Amino acid sequence: MSYWTPDPQAVEQLQLILNGTVSGSQSIIAEATEALTQARQQPDFENYLLHILLSNNGTDSQIRASAGLTLKNSIMLKEFAEKPDSVKHHILNEILKGLVDSDSLVRNITGNVVTSLFSLFGVKGWPQVLVQLLDLASSEGQEKAQEGAINALAKICEDSSVDLDKSYNGETPSEFIVPRLLQLMNSPIPRVRAKSVTCINLFLLIKSSAIMSRLDEYMQKLFVLATDQDGSVRRSICTAFVDILDADQIKLQPHLDGVINYCLHSVNDQDEEVALEACEFLLGLSTSLLDESLLVKKLPQIIPTLLSKMAYSELDIFLIENQDAKDDATEADRDEDIKPQMAKSKNSNRATSSKKERDTSQLEDNNDSEDDSDDDDGSDLSEWNLRKCAAATLDVLATNFPQEVLDIVFPIVRERIMSPEWPVVEASLLALGAIADGCIDLAKPQLPELIPFFVEKLKAPQPRVRQITCWTLGRYAQWVCTEAGSGGRYGAYFLPTFQAIMTCALDNKKVVQESACSSLANFVEATDQSMITPLVEPLLYHFQQCFKTYQRKNLIILYDAVQTFVEKAGEMIQANEGYISLLLPPLIEKWQQFSDDDQDLWPLLECMSTVAASLGESFAQYAVPVYERAINILQTCVEQDQRCQTSELITPPEKDFIVTSIDLIDGLVQGLTTHSAELIKQFNSNERNLMHLLLICFEDSFDDVRQSAFALLGDLSIFLLNDIVKPYLHQVMICIDNEIKHRNYNSNAVCNNATWALGEISMRLSKEEITPYLPSFVSLLIPLLEASDMQSTVLENAAITIGRMGISSNEALAPYANDFINQWCKLMLYLEENEEKETSFIGMCRILSVDPRNLVISNRQAGLAGLTNFLRCVLYYESPSEELYRMFFTLLNGFSAYFGSEWNVIVSALDQQERDLLQARYNV
Template sequence: MHLTPHLRNVIEYMLRVNKDTDEEVALEACEFWSAYCDAQLPPENLREFLPRLIPVLLSNMVYADDDESLIDAEEDGSVPDRDQDIKPRFHSSRAHGSESVEDDDDDIVNVWNLRKCSAAALDILSNVFGDEILPTLMLFVQTKLATSEDETWKEREAAVLALGAIAEGCITGLYPHLTEIVAFLIPLLDDKFPLIRSISCWTLSRFSKFIVQGVEHQVGYEQFDKVLVGLLRRILDNNKRVQEAACSAFATLEEEAAEELAPRLEMILQHLMCAFGKYQRRNLRIVYDAIGTLADAVGGELNKPAYLEILMPPLIAKWQQLLNSDKDLFPLLECFTSISQALGAGFSQFAEPVFQRCISIIQSQLLAKADPVSSGVPYDKEFIVCSLDLLSGLAEGLGSGIESLVSQSNLRDLLLQCCTDDAPDVRQSGFALLGDLARVCAVHLRPRLPEFIDVAAKQLNTPKLKETVSVANNACWAIGELAVKVRQEISPIVLTVISCLVPILQHAEELNNKSLIENSAITLGRLAWVCPELVAPHMEHFMQSWCIALSMIRDDFEKEDAFRGLCALVRANPSGALSSLIYLCNAIASWHEIRSEELHNEVCQVLHGYKQMLVNGAWDQCMSALEPPVKDKLSKYRV
């Protein structure tokens, strides 16, 4: 690397320029620290500079006098938002499998500036150097937090920001003092300066995991309660920035706390619905998010008449008030999706108008796309995606209770249109709904079953598979769900689908998508289970890569289905798996426990069948090639 011999001089120079009076110059220099760590350059070159660098970053984290956020610091909660205040939002389509969506909850302000860049650099340095930075940093933080004069509030605010920035990287060193740190932050939620209130919300949210873990001890329980009540109070703040920070922090706390929230549900709902009546448009979206997160966190606990009386009337009133073309409907649709899944059958009293409206939104948007002039509605595919996802939530929540709604609608034909749409995210949500409907009312899909399966198979056999992998993932999952419900009716396309799944399993490393590999292995197993006679003759082509994929899947009912298919194939064509026997044994050993006694016995028969088939020491040879833990696991089958 060309820089290496000059690195000390470069660091020295950047450190000096990072204090430049011209903020643009200082900002450029400040970018260097994150870039240095991201490039994974040797940390020791930076280590000796830390005692000088950290104070520079900390002093640059203090609000500049012309920072736009200072203008937002008045009591502005009753001032309506302008359209330009409302950031565009993006809905992420439903995905089935082990994909996780990273949510950037650290968006403290909207504009990148020296303050934010310095906080980001401190965050990264704390992750690289851990507790080493604490002595220098905590000296600054304690000094700044000890002052209480009005004119030093910006320094106090920067010290709270610093604590939040290092919450992850320095957690080991901070851990023994966290109870005191949290106790110190709680009163700051009521500080007279709104920007101290808002940063205190954010910093407390960064310690959510610890705050929730402490619940089992009396002191921790009281502290959790104080944080919860403090954030709820700030949700009803008169300042929009504080409202936003409190709602986001509360959503983070909800995710960590889950069932711990159940005893406090009434109080939480009252505060959230009070905010719902008070907020302007932009922050309303964050309330929807907090309500949705609450529903995800507490699940069925929400399904009590007292809670529904607080929660549902304001949401339904808003639902009736918004037009089908109003983008403020998106976060409400998402919120209803979470609520319908949490309430399960309890949502049935609200289901019909919600279902009908989703159908009419999808219909009018598909019409607007086909004929923009006469439809009178501007086309926006996000309306379709959100509506499909809400219908998926209804199918998941209501189960077979959705059947009467589906039977009286044209959902089947609309869904087929969505599954052939040119927009990948519309197809992705379409196939998610197809799979959800297959589970609960496959009978209503039957009239167009060949078309659904044909269009789903096409998603798996495309030269651009890497670009539309989430669509393929959902399509693959939906085919498997259909197979177990319609059984033999799927036989005409079994070989077509298998010819698409096998290359996916064989190129698993190149594709590098855990969800798609898992779903392909499960769907192949489900097809083998319902039509073993069609699949068995082709076993040799895919047994090895299939067994490797099966051994990666966590224990659940989908894995059980796949193994029923595996056993059915071996019964039909035992020699087809002989060359992959070691991989088959590894796949069987990947189970912690097969809960179904019937499947356990089938697997046992497979192993004993091969033991009898392999004579003259061939079985022992196979066993000796296995890793000791695998042999241990197989001992429960007495082979």
């Protein structure tokens, strides 16, 4: 029980202050905020806020809400932990009263306060609240109280489900929470039923034994509620089926037919959120590992339903037609037209490579710069919705069951695509684009007819038809370009298709420009050198026109298209001053228009990075001002970030400025190679030094910053190790060590770049220089080879790096050979043959040549198996350099002589074809 009593005068004064914080006057808000800061110094400040929040005596609702929000924020401050225990106990004892208040705003804010308190005190500090909330949610005759309690419990479960599933003194909260929630599914109050299902679903996501052991009971209750009249309940049920599919597919399998039928029915629900959740189940089903035959037999029902949901709704059409009437390519974009941009951090892994796709925006829930937005004024049309979910599901099904999908889709689409109604035509074009990746091989007989049809649709009067046609053509770019590049029967399709898309890229509607420009990038990427050569000059003139025409939003897409083009045609542009004079002036003009803190600069910095790297010495005349600005931006942001660590009054910098400035410097280093040393030294000083800034960035909490910083380190090590990196070698090695040591799943890309950079450094250091660091890195890299929480590219780079270390440190690494040879071979076997793979094999040959006994000294059987795997790697290395071939020859013949009769055992593990190849190539 709490005995605290407020001072009425203090309550009145605090109410006046809180009223000022919600005033429309900025000066009054500023005064009230200052007064609130002073009031915080009182030890029982939070008690007064709670009192006002719970004051159901005529106090204005907004003042009560402001008190609640201030209380929530105060609880989250570190100073709250230093408050007297009496204050904390009073709040914990009284706060639940707000859940029974008649004011819904007060109930909701109280729920947020309860959640914050629970995140602070947890199960150990506030165990009774869980039972209190469940009791309140179960109480009869207090509907508002029940709703408030279940809402608060749902927020706690959302934030703390993992903690609730842990054991405390032999008891696990989830084990008493879940059974009570199952009972609450019978509540007469719709919100209580819906939120109970939501809470259980949160435990399903973590596969809590509390629900997994009661899954049959849960599903039976879901089936009973399947026809519930309340939309929020039906939505939660569809979500439950999605989560059960993920948690235990086998349990769902006996009921699968009925659940699929239910979701197919629910996709047509008038409640759009129910329909979307039902479609999410179909999407999850399409990627599940359930018996394929169960899904195939339902495709005749699923696919027509998906196709019907890919058409714009009547409301969508109304909004779109209004937007398109206002869409004018000459009109400047507003700030709200521009989606928040995220800089794309550089990945410098070169073991394997993957180009970011540009053409999935109609299928994915993404907010990046390449989203083919269906909206120009911020409506929900550009968000993840039923249409996009249906298209994404069709895409996955087409990949998994191409023939079955094609057989169903084509007859339906052939009929609908001739409709006089443009939304029907548009949806049919979307469907054909959605199935492209999966069905393109099977659809080849139809493509000679479809491609000209698509090109004709680029002239359609409706902007959205032109828009989606550009997108769909981009999905078939590979076929069109392959036909032309290989001299195929339909090679003549390429040029008119390409020219038609170029025309659309200068459309008078921004939505068409955006889609066409993205599609153009797909075509450029799919072309070979012979096809792109005659197009270089026309494209350069085309891009010039685009730069003059495009507004802010589409410039982002244009920068990306220019990057793709320069990556493809960089060598041709390098060699032609006329091409350079067409490409660079528009970019430099934009570069000069933006201030250093303008977020529109981010995508331009990314573009300039690629241009600088691709043009090499041809970019030299622009290198000095470009580098100077990049290093200035980097220094300003790093220093601002350091200052904000010590003062809450300083606004933190946008980390994307750090990322993009580092990437631009990296592009200059890649392009100018060893000549970039002069550039870096020119601007290095006591006040500003590139390596000093990088060392700070290696410790940044933002993964993307570290990712780009380690990418730059790797390139500096390739070209400028002695001049720039070596003076800071010890600090650099510590930073790489820390990054690999503290890796986690979310830092995959960072660990990847750090490992790659270590390999580049290691192969260029002498034995004496690298020896002090070897024990630590060996202890990190060998386990990394088999890390289950890391992506394959990280493991591949770890293998490459171990091999490269052997170039100078073969004797030091030789005793560990038996510990890593098998996994090393597994990772290296099918890697692309390039300079990285070659140098790693050179190092490994040196390691193995030190003493063959190292392979078998600790575990003879594993060592001999490792040697067999190494032989297989050598045999599958199709085009080793002359140096590497000689090393292979010498090493294998040495092994044959050393192991004597055991050599036949080693070789016998190879198949006959491999043995013949071994004899033919290496005479062993």
